[in-house]
Amino acid sequence: MPELPEVETIRRDLEAAVAGQRLNAIEVCEPRLLQNCTLSELQRHLQGQRLRAMERRGKFLIFNFGQRLAVVHLRMSGWFSLEPGTHTRMVMRFERQAVYFDDVRRFGTLHLVPNQGRQDHPPLRGLGLEPLGAEFTFERFGALFEFPREVKRLLLDQGKLVGVGNIYACEALHQAKVHPQTPACRIGLRKLRALHQAVKDILQRAIDAHGSTLGDAVGDYRTLDGAQGGFQDCFAVYGRAGRPCLACGTSIRRSVVAQRSTFHCPRCQRR
DNA sequence: AGTATAACCTGTCTGC
């Protein structure tokens, strides 16, 4: 479920909790987690190494151990905790603190990747623009809009732009007053500038609120210490079908775009 | 090259 703001929140929390510490042991009890190595290979390369930094690329969480990286994707229900949970799939025991990877739906992935040339190895290969990085200029963003794909589909394409998922795509499109099904190449300069700003703005505001927790069901996103995020209280459209648009009062509409639930205001976001 | 569909899993919620 996590998108960029949730992953970034976890990154910061993990950095504070375990960066700089040596990894004493790593235990994996869900074989599907490991994508490109065996558990013994993982242990051979990482155990005894110091965690140099916690990094993030799009929705990937990167444990930087110097020569090697453990690259984790949380997919739908993964999260990290300082306590063992009901669906713990991996434990990383650092010198002074253990961290637990919990993942109800077992979709989460871990790749062991060489740090040198990391961008040439899956899963970091072929990723798009980092929306909170210096590279996210209006020119480079605008260059993605040359084709007639539906704009929401484009925003969700991790090969074009990383980190934006279903929630924040809906929210950014509403803030910029763009209909989710608008062909990308038919968005005018004014709206395109508004959308560029909205993507940055929504993601930053969501990070400031420590991400979004939709409910209290098992597998819902939590921060490292188990707290809920806060940005769900700021949603303008996501999950608000039938309720009034905060800008104009019109009933928010739910539809399906790119096989995903989509929410928009039919008045603020005209085709 | 695009788009749709099913699949990967488990859990929750809704309606009958």
Added chain:
DNA sequence: TGCAGACAGGTTATAC
């Protein structure tokens, strides 16, 4: 109370 069906923040293989 039970039970079938829909739905869920993500991605990918496969088939048009």
